[in-house]
Amino acid sequence: MSNSEPQSFIVTPEELGQMFDQDNIRNGKSLEKFQNLHGVSGLCKGLLTSPTKGISSSPLDLSLREKFYGNNHPYVRKRTSILEFIFDSLQDTVLQILIVAAIISLVIGIIEDPTSGWLEGAAILLAVFIVVCVTATNDYVKEGQFIKLNVETNLHNVIVTRDGIEKEIPAKDILTGDLIYVSPGEVFCVDGILIRGNGLSVDESSITGESKLMNKQVVRAGDTDTDPFLISGAKINQGNGVMLVCAVGKYSVLGKNRSMMNQVEEEAETPLQERLGEMATNIGKIGFIAGTLLSLVLIAHLSYDAIRQEQWGASEWEGLVSSIILGITILVVAIPEGLPLALTLAMAYSILRMKKDNIFVRHLRGCEVMGASTNILSDKTGTLTQNKMTVTCAMFYNQFFSDAECDELPIECKKMIAESVARNTTAFITTRDDGKRELVGDRTECALLMMTSKWNLDYHLYRVPEQQKLQWAFDSRSKRMTTVYEIDSGVRVYTKGAGEVILDQCCYIATSANQKEILTPEKKAEIREAIRNFSNDSLRVLSIAYNATNWSLLGADSTDPKVSQEACENGLVFLGIVGIEDPLRPEARKSVIQVQNAGVTVRMVTGDSMETAVKIARQCHILDDDISDQEINEYAMEGAEFRQRVGGLRTVTDEEGKLLNFQVGNMDAFVVVAQKLRVIARCSPEDKLLMVIGLRAMGEVVGVTGDGSNDAPALKQSDIGLAMMSGTPLAKESADIILLDDNFDSVLKSVKWGRNVYASIRKFVQFQLTVNLVALIMSIVGALTVEESPLTAVQMLWVNLIMDSMAALALATEPPTDGLLSSKPFGRNNESIITPDMYITVVSQAIYQIAVLMIILFLGPMIFNIEYGWGNEEWTEENGMHFTIFFHVFVMMQVFNEINCRKLSLNEWNLFKGFFNNWMFVGIIVFTIAFQMILVQFGGQTLKCSALSLEFHAICIAIGAACLIVALIVRMIVCLIRKSKKRDEDLETVGLLA
Known part of the structure; x- marks a missing residue:
């Protein structure tokens, strides 16, 4: 590296881009360009x-x-x-066939009757266009949700130094020239140069495809093969340091790769989406059979009449085309494209509302799978507790405080402690615009800084970045953090960590005279x-230690x-x-009890x-109050004991040594232990992963909360990972959901x-099955008896719009109720989507609607004198007027049945409970009725x-509203039968006991 004084120049984005080119880094040209710029200073x-x-x-x-x-x-x-x-x-084939048939109908109609013959064909085309526009709009909104989700997923905060002051900013606000503190688990979102740090082991596989970990080092004088280049998209496996940002956004390696992507990466289908897709296919097959049967019956009637009259003209051709159109329309109505749409809308709506509840869903599946969870593995700090760490007592220099x-602690002793704390932490305290202090970084470290602040000692005076030579971040295995400073010709080592871990490593103890x-x-x-x-007072205990030495005693050279760490x-x-102290969250106990219930x-x-x-655990009811101290060993274990009792974690690899999956060493023992185990203390990342693997092997659906990089394997292997903001x-x-408030109450939500x-x-399934069943049966009955469908193709398309798009939107936006927590989770048993209560609702409503429509079809003219x-x-x-009343009654029954379908359990009598909590539902009901009347x-x-009179409108609405009365009667009958059956069972039980 040149020792000459750096010249005044401005480095351009293009020059920086060349320096971070992968080929240039591999062949050493990047290092050469870096040296030509006179290294870090230049x-x-x-x-x-x-x-x-x-900056x-x-x-x-x-x-x-x-x-x-x-x-x-x-x-x-x-x-x-x-x-x-x-x-x-x-591009949908069914719609294309319908369009072609409508055009043929349009042409034949114009030829036969230029004044009005075109109306039916034009109306069908218009209806198809409306259906297509609604579908396209839904897809457009869905894509917007995906794009927004992809953008928000990458939002996180970083710690930068500007004007010599540390501050936390969103990653999107990083600029070239910024200094960023990086630590294990950090995923680089910009390109940069390592200017301070040690032992950086970086995984660049997502960028280069190479699984080998890369060692990154600070470039020193005379280095010819050092690699200080930190590439966006890579992540730190070990070590920490400070990065000088050289390329952001579209100029970074990750930005260039993303700009070449032509489409948004959509997620794979969730389990429920797959099941609904399969259901839609099966219903579509029934619709195809019904549509084909309807067309064949109508064509048979038409052919019979033509043969009998010995003529086949334009009207017969038009009738043939109309029969085909009606059959295709039945297929369009039968295909429940609203099923996947309803799920997408439900999840999109839920994601939007969950954000307001401090829950950010990264993956759509997270929204769905969380409802099936049977086990939650929760962290303590910040999730069950407030994560507002405060030092409440201490023991320094053999004195208790x-x-x-x-x-009573001498000021010189306080300065020694403040020095050890300030230099061996990465947290900092900043002042907001409103004058309030804000703690940024690890909350335990913040508590230590606040302690020294109460001593009126400024940690900035002790934290000198130029003197810091080495630092090993806190690791869940070693349970300690160590930093090395070079002071004049000497070396100071500062260590803090778990109480007994640090104590066991100490050979000396400091005295109040600052001796040892x-x-x-x-x-x-x-x-x-x-x-x-x-510990018995629920306090987290940290030990603090130091060592004054020199490089030679450490067997190292000050220049390199x-x-x-051990040395x-x-x-x-x-x-x-x-x-x-980290107080329990006030709502934690109530939330835990609700989740357990x-x-x-x-x-x-x-x-x-x-x-x-x-x-x-006792305070928040994870451990029941009635568990005695003698029984506690079965409910609470340390990680080492848990690991030993279940045989530890085994890895399963292929012939080439590639990891396939994990297994519990002794699954039989795990099942026994897991029955009662509720607390794992001194838990390592391996213990957490072991618990996840074991519970999933038992068939449980497991949710895991975590905040550290060491939690990533457990978060990834769980059914649903919940990371802390x-x-x-x-x-x-690694998570599916991010809890923006780090609160267990958000897990409940x-x-x-x-x-x-x-x-x-x-x-929605309950509603759609009823509509499908009634529409198909009445169309086929009409074709077989009166030789035509009571509902025209245009009317059927309007019904399709009601039951698919609008009903999906109405029923998918129902807000959650506390009643949802009264049932047990459906877990991994893949229970049927359609419950017995739903079957009863669908069948009873279908029977009522078909009976009413049959009466109108065959006796309506006599009843209404038309x-x-x-x-x-x-x-x-x-x-x-006859078929208009039939159509009007049919639609009104679907509208009121939509209200009935809001309740899934036949034990729910109040069909209007919470009705006005969802104005989207109310609006769609009002719009459907109003538009239907128009x-x-x-x-x-x-x-x-x-056109119908006001009296006929009232009659049609009343017949539709009777669906609610039918629903109440069915509920009453079912409840009476169930009560009678339960009474008989109770009597039988009493008889057996007697």
């Missing part, structure tokens, strides 16, 4: 930034920088236009007793300090312990001590919304509708 000058203070935070500087280097806003693909969706919808002020003395076994026993007492931690001096088992997995874990990017990437999706689909609608050569206002009044010959 690159910082070229980017108008500082390697310690970062200026002035709005003008940020605006100019964004204009020249671009921004990091997520790439959004250009949306497909509504016209393209309309064109795609017209009952509060964080530690008034041998840490005797007796003194260690006293400290262990203090740690135990803190390559040394292990740095030899001969540690114990400073003391702190007890950190919903049939979901809640288990707590935590890294805290057994004493703390058990106390918190405060969690690492890797945890969020997720269960409720998940069950609501399933309930909404059942409501002309018969069938057997006429031409349609007139007078003879058209069609009837003004449809005329085009729609084969005669």
Whole structure:
């Protein structure tokens, strides 16, 4: 590297892009270009930034920088236009056949009667166009939801340094020249250079395709093969450091790759989508048979009449085409395209509303599967507790303090502790625009910084980035964090972590005179007793230690300090312990009880001590109050004991050694242990994964909460992963749902919304099956008896619009109720979508509707004193009233049955309960009735509708409303039968007991 003074120049986005080209990185040209820019100092000058203070935070500087280097806003693909969706919808074969047949009908009608013969064909084409437009609009909205979901999925916050002050900003606001702190689990969203850090092990497989972990190092003088390049899309496996941002947005490697994508990546179908698709196919087959039968019957009647009259003219051809059109229309109506649409709408609506409940759904399946969950593995910190860490007591320099002020502690001792805390943390405290302080970073570290703040000691004075040489982030296995500073010619090592873990590594203890003395076994026993007492008070216990040494004693060179963490931690001096309180969330106990009452088992997995874990578990009712201390060992275990009792976790690989899956070592033992186990303390990531694998093997549907990178395997392997908003990017990437408030109450809401999706689909299926059954039977009955369908093709298409698009929208937007939590989860048993109560509702409503329509079809003219609608050569206002009333009554019965279908259980008597909680439903009902009356009044010959008097409208609405009375009668009969059956069973039980 050149030692000459860097020249004044501006590095362009194009130059930076070449430096991060994959080929250039591999062949060393990137490093050469980096050196030509005079290394870190030269690159910082070229980017108008500082390697310690970062860029200026002035709005003008940020605006100019964004204009020249671009921004990091997520790439959004250009949306497909509504016209393209309309064109795609017209590719449906059934619709194409219907369009061709309608055109033929139009031509024949014009030839036969130029004045009005074109009306039916034109009306069918118009109806098809409306159906296509509605379908296209739904697809357009759906694509918009996917695009929005893809964009929001990538939103997270990062810690940057600007004007020498750390601050947390959204990743989309990162600019070239920023300094970003990176840690394990971080997924790079920009390209950059590592300027501080050590031991960075990076996974670039998502970018390069190579599974080998890459080692990243800071470039030093004379280096010729060092790789400091951090590529967007890669993720840190181990180590931490500071990155100088060189390329953002469209100029980054990830941005260039995303810009080449031509379409939005849609998710694979969820299990429920697959089942609904299969149901739609089966119903479609029935519709095909019914449509074909209807067409054949009508054509047979037509042919018989033509043979008898020995003529076949234009009217016969028109009749033939009309018969085919009607058969195709029956098929269009029978195909329940509304089923998948209803599910999509239900999930899209749920996702939108869940966001308001602080639940962000990353994957559609998360919304559905959460309702089936039978087990929830919950973290303690931040989920059941408030994650508002506060130091409430401490023991420093052999003295116990009952509060964080530690008034009797000498100032020199406080400075030593403040130095150790400030240099061995990455959290920081910032001041918001409203003057309030905001804590950013790990909440445990924030609690330590707040403690030193109460001592009126500014942590910024101790945290000197230039002096930091090494740092090992907290790891759930080692349970400690260590940082190494170079001070003058000496070295300071700072360590903090789990109480007994750090204590066991210490050889000395600090005295109040800032000296050190041998840490005797007796003194260690006293400290262990203090740690135990803190834990019994539900406090998280951290030990703090340090060591003053030099590079030679560590066996390293100051110019290239390559040394292990263990070597740095030899001969540690114990400073003391702190007890950190994290209060239980006020709503945690109620939420846990509600989830348990919903049939979901809640288990707590935590890294805290057994004493703390058990106390918190009792407070939030994960452990019942009546479990005695003698029984507790069956309900709460430490991770090591749990692992040993169930045989640990085994990996299953193929012949080439590639990982296929995981297995529990002793599944029989696991089943026995899992029956009672509710708490795992001192839980490692492997223990959490082991619990997930075992429960899933038992057939349970498992949900897991997590916030750390070490939780990623469990989140990924679970049926439904719930990451915390405060969690690492890797945890969020591995999850299906992100809890924006890190609250267990949001888990409860997720269960409720998940069950609501399933309930909404059942409501729609209940409604659609009734409409399909009645429409198909009446069309076939009409063809067989009166030689024509009582409903015309246009009317059938309007019915299709009602029962598919509008009904799907109405029933899919029903809000969840607490009643959803009174049932047990459907789990993994793939129970039928149609329940016995639903069968009773569908059959009873179908019987009523078919009976009414039969009476109107055959006896209507006599009852209402009007002309018969069938057997006429031409349609007139007078003879058209018969089938108009038939059509009007049919639609009104569907409208009121839609209200009935809001209730799935026959035990629910109040059909209007919560009716006005969903204004979308109310609006669609009102619109359908109003539009139906307009069609009837003004449809005329085009729609084969005669204008009805107000009296006839009232009669049709009353017959439709009678569906609700039928529903109540059916509920009453079923309840009486069930009560009688239960009484007989009770009497039989009493007889057996006697």
